[in-house]
Amino acid sequence: MKLGILVNTRYHRDDVIGITDAARNRGHEVIIFVMDEATKLLEDSAFTALASRDGVSMSFCDHNATKFKINKDLVPEGVVCGSQYNNAQMQHEADKVIVL
Numbered sequence: 001m002k003l004g005i006l007v008n009t010r011y012h013r014d015d016v017i018g019i020t021d022a023a024r025n026r027g028h029e030v031i032i033f034v035m036d037e038a039t040k041l042l043e044d045s046a047f048t049a050l051a052s053r054d055g056v057s058m059s060f061c062d063h064n065a066t067k068f069k070i071n072k073d074l075v076p077e078g079v080v081c082g083s084q085y086n087n088a089q090m091q092h093e094a095d096k097v098i099v100l
Contacts, residue, residue: 002029004094006087007038012100013047019098020050031090034060038100039068042075051078059086 003023007016020030032050034041039060041047051058059080065072072081080086091097 001095002031002093004090004097005030005032006090006097006099007032007034007041008036009100010037010040013041013044015100017046017050020053020056024053024055028055030056031094032056032058033087033090034058035064035084035087036061037064037068039065039070042070042072042079045074048074048076048079051076059090061087 003019005016005019016032020032023030030050042060042065048058050056057080058078059082060075061083062081063083065081075081
């Protein structure tokens with residue numbers, strides 16, 4: 001199963017990490033898309049480290065990151081700088097989507 005996690009607030013960092021770990025421990029693939037004020041989490045290495053785990057992909061909305069003045073130099077290479085198209089792809093590919 002593919003689990004999508006749409007993160008649009010900055011208040012659920014630990015929940016995203018926990019849900020991702022639980023899903024991966026059960027053998028599920030996880031797709032994370034970060035937008036709106038959640039782009040502030042991109043400056044948190046514990047959060048962005050999720051993208052380096054097997055079976056996890058992460059992308060974010062560049063427009064929102066620019067709006068919130070995120071230092072994109074801090075974002076690891078494995079995190080895709082994208083657009084709402086990446087969100088649409090996640091919605092299409094995921095079997096279930098959680099919004100936080």
